[in-house]
Amino acid sequence: MRLGPVLSAIQFLTRLPVPDPGWEEGRLRAALAFFPVAGALVGLIGAGVWWGAVQVLPAAVAAGLALAAMLLATGAMHEDGLGDVADGLGGGATAERALEIMRDSRIGSYALLAVGLAVGLRWAALAALSAADGALALVIAATAARAAMVPASCIAAPARPDGLGRMLGQGADGRGVGLALGLGLAAALAGGWAGLGALVAALVVMGLVVRIMRRRVGGMTGDGYGAIASLAETAAMLVFAAAWGGT
Template sequence: MTGDRGPARRLDEARLALMLLTRLPAGRIEGPVPPMSASTWAWPLAGAVVGAIAAFVLGLALVLGLPAPAAAILALAALILASGAMHEDGLADLADGFGGGVTRERKLEIMRDSRVGSYGVIALVLSLGFRAAAIAALVPAGAGWALVAIAAASRATMPAALALMPAARADGLGRAAAGAGMPVLPALAIGIAALLPLGVFPAIALSLAIALAALAVGALALRQIGGQTGDVLGAMQQSGEIAGWAVLLALAV
């Protein structure tokens, strides 16, 4: 093993995180592909990348003279395109499954269905509407870095869920990404570090809000289906993002 294999391995794990959580080009992984669980420390970095793209689009739209609401919608659209809407899809599937299923098996069956039902549509409308309104309202306070910070921090809770929660299915992302030695603490550290430029007190407040939102979704998933799935992770991220924006709005008042 060469001396630079350690950094090269970390780079491969970061590339894998981008491949898993975004639709962005990430280059090629030379040699053995790292296990999915090893890439989870870099999931907040993948969030920071898509958040930076959204922040760039927000700034460009404002420079071109678009009003804040229109700029916010374009920024959110850029974030969703960069991430492939995978977390939004998870939120919609979870809402449909938990809202429309009676038994655990039926809930999981609905969550795997590619069609979106009324519960999923309502969840997406509320999530997108709230986030767009929050971004627009916070444009005067500098919403650009908040896009980066919240996108990173809201993805930092997902490795913890994989490490602490059992998989609800015998297959799928929730099972494939789980593994021993999950780098939970590095992911959390990166997520918190991304929030610090917003200020120490806002960083603490946002960290708590994002963690509590993810915890609430996790507790609901344990009760409803007995564990986590990829859709549960996506709903955790979305809930954390909403909670983060809500706290920033409250602090800005």
């Protein structure tokens, strides 16, 4: 396995310092298969902070610190995408207007509500788990969410002729999709039935976001992929809260 695509996936999805793999044609397409690896690293960062903090702090505070660490690791890029999608779809009556709003850097009420609810639900879900369960849930949820982004690149055309959505819309090939889903499944199996349920929830969210984006703006944008990651991670954490919360 070449290391370049793995480093490209980490470089693209996180703020983590990695050696620059350099540019080559099709680099992002090759990196798609390894998006779950980047997700696993982000999850491990959150899990480490959660594990250490929950030993000395209340669960709600530890959960907030863990999520803050994960958001710092990604630069909150997925939440930024979710917010832009919420503003665009909430405020745009036409596809053209929705896409215009998504490109606007200003934050509207729909964005605040969507991001606040997504992060808040993750926070509450994590705080309901034990130290060990919470650490495992963070890794699986973050991995599953990034794995869910990959098949979306194959089943949805880009909404614009330019931008990140067009680059991602070139899509991973069948082998890349299979590898990404295989990595997501490998992580999910560590959580047993709950882990498998979390992966399924992430994929269901992906399908719903793709369907809504197709209907409203004709395809996917870069913000749409961010929305998939943020909402899929939230859905996965809710599955863990339902399965393991209070145990």
